[in-house]
Each structure stands twice: as structure tokens, then as C-alpha cells.
Amino acid sequence: QLHSSTGLFNGISPNEAALLALMETTGYSMVQENGQRKFGGPPPGWDGPPPPRGCEVFVGKIPRDMYEDELVPVFERAGRIYEFRLMMEFSGENRGYAFVMYTTREAAQRSIHLLDNHEIRPGKFIGVCVSLDNCRLFIGSIPKDKTKEEILVEMRKVTEGVVDVIVYPSATDKTKNRGFAFVEYDSHKAAAMARRKLIPGTFQLWGHTIQVDWAEPEKDVDEETMLRVRVLYVRNLMMTTTEETLRQEFSRFKPGTVERVKKLTDYAFVHYHSREDAVTALHLMNGALIDGATIEVTLAKPVRCVYPIFAGSSLSPASLLSLKPGQFSSAVTLLEYYCYKNSWALPEYYLYSTPGQDGKLMLIYKVVISSTRSSFMPDKVCTVLEDAKELAAQNALWNLVPRVRSLLLFLPSPTVLSLLLLSPTAPVSSHTAVPEPSPTLSLPPPHRDSISPLIRTLPSSDHPSIITRCVRRGNTGMEEGGGGEQHLVCY
Numbered sequence: 375q376l377h378s379s380t381g382l383f384n385g386i387s388p389n390e391a392a393l394l395a396l397m398e399t400t401g402y403s404m405v406q407e408n409g410q411r412k413f414g415g416p417p418p419g420w421d422g423p424p425p426p427r428g429c430e431v432f433v434g435k436i437p438r439d440m441y442e443d444e445l446v447p448v449f450e451r452a453g454r455i456y457e458f459r460l461m462m463e464f465s466g467e468n469r470g471y472a473f474v475m476y477t478t479r480e481a482a483q484r485s486i487h488l489l490d491n492h493e494i495r496p497g498k499f500i501g502v503c504v505s506l507d508n509c510r511l512f513i514g515s516i517p518k519d520k521t522k523e524e525i526l527v528e529m530r531k532v533t534e535g536v537v538d539v540i541v542y543p544s545a546t547d548k549t550k551n552r553g554f555a556f557v558e559y560d561s562h563k564a565a566a567m568a569r570r571k572l573i574p575g576t577f578q579l580w581g582h583t584i585q586v587d588w589a590e591p592e593k594d595v596d597e598e599t600m601l602r603v604r605v606l607y608v609r610n611l612m613m614t615t616t617e618e619t620l621r622q623e624f625s626r627f628k629p630g631t632v633e634r635v636k637k638l639t640d641y642a643f644v645h646y647h648s649r650e651d652a653v654t655a656l657h658l659m660n661g662a663l664i665d666g667a668t669i670e671v672t673l674a675k676p677v678r679c680v681y682p683i684f685a686g687s688s689l690s691p692a693s694l695l696s697l698k699p700g701q702f703s704s705a706v707t708l709l710e711y712y713c714y715k716n717s718w719a720l721p722e723y724y725l726y727s728t729p730g731q732d733g734k735l736m737l738i739y740k741v742v743i744s745s746t747r748s749s750f751m752p753d754k755v756c757t758v759l760e761d762a763k764e765l766a767a768q769n770a771l772w773n774l775v776p777r778v779r780s781l782l783l784f785l786p787s788p789t790v791l792s793l794l795l796l797s798p799t800a801p802v803s804s805h806t807a808v809p810e811p812s813p814t815l816s817l818p819p820p821h822r823d824s825i826s827p828l829i830r831t832l833p834s835s836d837h838p839s840i841i842t843r844c845v846r847r848g849n850t851g852m853e854e855g856g857g858g859e860q861h862l863v864c865y
Contacts, residue, residue, distance in 0.1 A: 392443035404442070406462065413442050415457030415475070425456050429482050430475040430505040433489075436460075437498050438467040444494075449474050452488055453481025473505055483597075507562040509537075511569055514585035518550040525555050528579055533557075533571060535564025545613055545640040548667055556589050604652040605674040606644040612665045613640055620644060623664055624655050631655070643674060705767035709741070712774065718745035721770065723763060728755060739766035746774075 386394075397404055401418040404411065416424070436445070446458055454477045461469040476482045482504065490502040516525065522541040530536045540556040543549070559565040565588075571577070572586040608620065617635045624644050625632040631651040636643045646652040652673070660671040709721055724740040736755035739762050743749075752769035756762040 389441060389443075393441065396443045396446060400446070409462055409469075411442070411460045411462050413446065413458040413460070414455060415459075417454065417456055417477075420456070420477075425475060425477050426479070427507065427509070428479045428504070429456065429477065430473055430507060431482050431485050431502050432505040433472045433474060434470065434501040434503075435498070436468060436470050436472060436500060437495055438470060440494065441468065445472065448489065448492070448494065449485060452476065452485035453478060508588055508590070509559045509562055509565045510589040511557045511559070511565055511572075512554065512585075512587050512589040513557055513572075514554040515582050516551065516553055516555055516584065517580050517582060518544065518553050520551060520580065522551075522555075525551075529557050532577075532579075533559075533564075533568035535559045535561060535568070543610060548610070548612075599676060600673060602649065603673045603676065604646045604649045606646070606652055606656055606659075607672050607674040608642045608644060608659075609640070609670040609672075610667055611637065611640045611642060611669060612667045615665045615667070617642070619664065623662070624659060627654065627658055705764055705771055709767040709770055712771065713743060713745070716745075718743055721767070723766065725759075725762070730755075730757075737762040739763050741766050741770040743770070748773075750774075 393404060396402075396413075402414040404413050406412070433445075433449075442458060442460060445460070446455065449455060449458070455474060456477045457475040458472065459474075460472040463469055474482075474485065476485065486502050486504065489500065491499050492502070494500045513525075513529070520528075522539055525541060526536065526539040529539060536557060537560050538558040540558065541551045544552050557565075557568070559568060569586055569588065572584065577584060577586070606624070608624075611620075615637070617637045620635045620637060620642055621632050621644075624635070628651060631646055631648070633645040633647050635645070644652075644655070646655065656671055656673065659669065662669055662671075713720055722742045722744070724742065726738050726740065728736050728738070730736045734757055736757060737759055738751065738755045740749055740751040750766070750770040750773050752765050754765060756765060
């Protein structure tokens with residue numbers, strides 16, 4: 375530990391002298407432990423608990439010979455620093471990244487806006503983004519008759535720092551859970567210690583060997599973005615509840631306010647014409663009873679799908695085989711990967727058209743995989759080119775891999791399909807993008823014979839599909855089927 379007191383500067387290196395001078399000036403302490411050097415935490419005069427989640431930022435691409443005496447003054451421009459953690463090598467150099475915790479979330483956001491892609495030295499640019507300290511564990515193979523209160527009590531018996539337990543009722547029987555839970559801890563350290571204790575696979579609860587892994591934390595969305603959201607996410611619906619019922623219930627306070635409703639299994643998205651009406655409905659409908667089920671209502675969180683590229687970042691060629699399953703955002707890409715994996719030729723897409731009843735041109739793709747001597751065509755047509763291609767790829771996957779069918783019936787999400795098809799033993803994540811598909815029109819068999827070819831497209835690698843989706847983050851887990859099999863499902 376470094377101590378700041380007058381007269382200790384003789385016989386030490388310039389770097390140490392600079393750090394001691396910083397401590398002398400600011401009054402912060404500094405200690406090095408477990409491969410990191412901590413400046414502050416708490417700062418002088420701090421009284422109370424540490425800042426809440428969302429106050430910490432991650433800093434990358436730091437020059438290896440740059441230390442706190444240069445970095446701290448830069449990051450103090452955004453606000454008061456609670457703690458600065460610089461990752462260190464045994465050699466004394468830093469490892470190129472650090473974590474800065476501010477005393478407020480506003481300061482953390484200001485730091486991102488001010489210092490992301492900041493030129494810290496001539497030709498050297500740093501990257502700054504929000505740090506997600508994961509405090510949530512996924513616990514699987516829990517008896518389905520256990521309540522949230524019972525699970526909370528049991529987890530507090532075997533682990534420390536448990537704050538809350540998130541349990542979702544079964545889609546078909548609201549008196550039972552779905553066979554898993556998410557356990558929230560008061561800190562990342564507490565969650566890590568709990569995971570270390572439970573991870574060996576021999577730990578039992580109520581006589582069941584449980585599965586434990588990290589749950590990907592739900593990303594924070596900045597306040598400015600959330601202030602523009604006019605879509606509600608509705609959870610815990612009955613399977614029998616219809617979109618028309620939801621439209622009536624959510625516009626009862628002011629008829630005509632609902633723009634549209636999209637329901638998938640036991641959850642739905644309710645779109646409003648205005649932000650004000652969405653907020654009013656949120657307060658009125660959260661906890662309401664619809665068709666015998668107590669529903670949960672929140673604002674739908676937009677997912678940020680594009681990120682800045684840091685100046686000086688190196689780019690190298692990549693193939694589909696190098697991607698993780700969660701990085702597949704469409705069935706088109708997933709089908710191409712599946713062909714790669716089986717050493718097949720790439721899928722070829724043939725576009726056909728047929729006139730619709732309202733005069734619009736309806737589109738449909740036929741997928742041909744020459745290596746298997748097979749072709750696939752869905753029984754629905756679309757008005758949008760990219761959606762027609764996505765539908766064709768989903769249909770091909772449906773026919774190529776029978777074990778995805780039961781999942782597609784309930785949730786046709788390419789991300790979920792990729793986890794099931796390509797990495798069935800991969801760690802379970804609570805991040806899954808749920809698409810809201812564009813309108814499609816069923817195509818009766820006689821009509822299918824009258825479609826006419828429009829163009830022959832290039833293989834999907836040369837003709838990428840770009841699809842804009844309305845998505846919301848949800849929780850993902852393993853649910854046991856009637857025959858004891860495990861299904862990956864999204865909520």
C-alpha cells in the first residue's frame with residue numbers, strides 16, 4: 375500500500391513520486407491487490423453505501439505506460455470519482471484497461487460522451503463505455519412447485535448477499551414456475567462467490583442437482599432514449615388471451631390510444647401513438663388482472679445494435695465459424711452457417727412474385743441447397759423483400775432440422791434457434807432478441823402454382839439480408855418438456 379506523507383519522495387522512482395503527489399493532492403488512498411491498483415473507493419469524506427449500479431465505466435486501449443497521475447485528471451472532467459481501478463501486470467505496466475466508478479450515474483454518462491474515442495496521447499485513442507457488473511446467476515432444474523419465497527429462503531441459506539429472486543410462472547399453469555430462476559446478489563463479488571460454491575454440479579436443492587451459470591445482465595438504456603419509448607412490454611399473460619382483448623384492456627382508459635398489439639405466447643408488445651398515453655397505461659395496467667392472470671407491465675427497452683469503432687482498431691478477416699451462437703441475428707445467416715457446418719454448398723435463393731388482392735406485389739423465395747438435392751418454399755408470401763428471404767430461411771431450417779419445430783411453433787427467434795442448433799451445451803444467457811415479424815399472407819396450394827419467377831439472387835454471402843427489428847431483452851432459460859427433454863425458451 376502506498377502512503378502519502380511528506381518526505382517519502384526520496385529514493386523512489388519518478389512514477390511512484392507522481393502517484394504519491396496525486397494522493398497528496400487529492401487525499402485519496404491507493405492500494406494494489408489481485409492484479410489491480412485501486413485509487414479511492416471510497417473517496418475522502420464519503421459517508422454511506424457505494425454508488426448504485428450504472429455509475430461505472432470501462433476504459434479500453436490505455437497506453438501501457440500511462441498511470442493514474444495522467445488518467446485521473448482526465449476522468450475527473452466528467453465528475454467526482456468514487457474509485458479508479460487500473461489493471462496491472464507483474465512487470466509494473468498496466469494491462470491496457472481500467473474501470474472508473476463515479477459517484478453518480480450522470481457523471482458516468484457524461485464520461486462516455488466526453489471521453490469515448492478521446493485522444494489521450496498523440497495518435498492514441500481510448501474507448502469508454504458503460505461497465506456491466508454482473509450480479510445475477512441463472513439457477514436451473516428447480517422443482518416447478520416451488521414458489522419465489524421458498525426459492526429466496528433456500529438461496530439465502532446456501533449463499534450470501536442474495537437481494538432478490540426472479541421467478542416466472544409457467545405459460546400453461548400459473549401456479550407453477552418454469553423450472554429455473556434468476557438470483558440477484560448485492561455485488562458482483564457476492565455473485566461470483568456463490569457461483570464458485572454452486573458450480574461443481576454436485577450441489578442439490580430439494581433433492582435436485584441444480585445447474586448454475588452467469589445470466590447476462592440486462593443492459594442499461596440511457597435515460598434520453600427511454601424518454602422516447604412508447605411501447606409497453608406485457609408479461610405473464612394467459613396463452614388464451616388474444617391481441618384484441620389486450621387492445622381493449624390497454625385502451626380502456628382512453629379509446630383509440632393503442633396503435634397496435636403483438637402477442638407471442640405469454641407476453642406481448644403494446645404500441646401507443648404517444649409517449650404520454652404509454653406511461654399512463656403503464657401505471658394503470660401493471661398488476662392488473664386479465665383472463666385470470668396478474669400481468670406485469672414495463673416500458674420496452676430498445677436494444678442498441680450498433681457500436682462505434684475505435685480509432686486505430688485493427689480489423690482482420692472473419693468467417694461464420696468464428697462467431698458465437700448468440701451473434702446470429704437472422705435465420706438467413708444461421709442457415710448459411712448450418713450449411714458451412716455440414717460442408718454443403720451455400721443456399722441459393724430464387725425470388726418469385728404474385729399479385730395480391732389489394733394490387734400489391736407479393737414476394738416469396740425458394741431456397742435450393744444443391745448438396746442435399748433439396749429445395750424449400752414456405753406457404754406464406756410477404757410484401758417486403760428482406761422479410762420474404764428471412765421467412766424462406768426459417769422454413770428451410772424447419773425442414774432440415776426437425777428438432778427445432780416445437781420451438782418454432784412458439785417463438786421463431788433466430789437467436790434461440792442458433793443456441794439450440796449449434797451450441798446445445800452453451801451457457802444460458804438472459805439476453806435474447808425477440809423479433810416482431812412483418813405481416814405475411816398465407817398462400818393456398820392452388821395459388822402457389824401460379825407464382826412467377828422474378829430474379830435469381832446470389833448466394834446469401836454475396837447478397838446479405840438487412841432486417842430491422844423491434845426487439846426487447848428478456849430472460850432465457852431451460853424448461854423441461856413433458857417427456858423430460860430440455861427446451862430453450864425465452865420470456
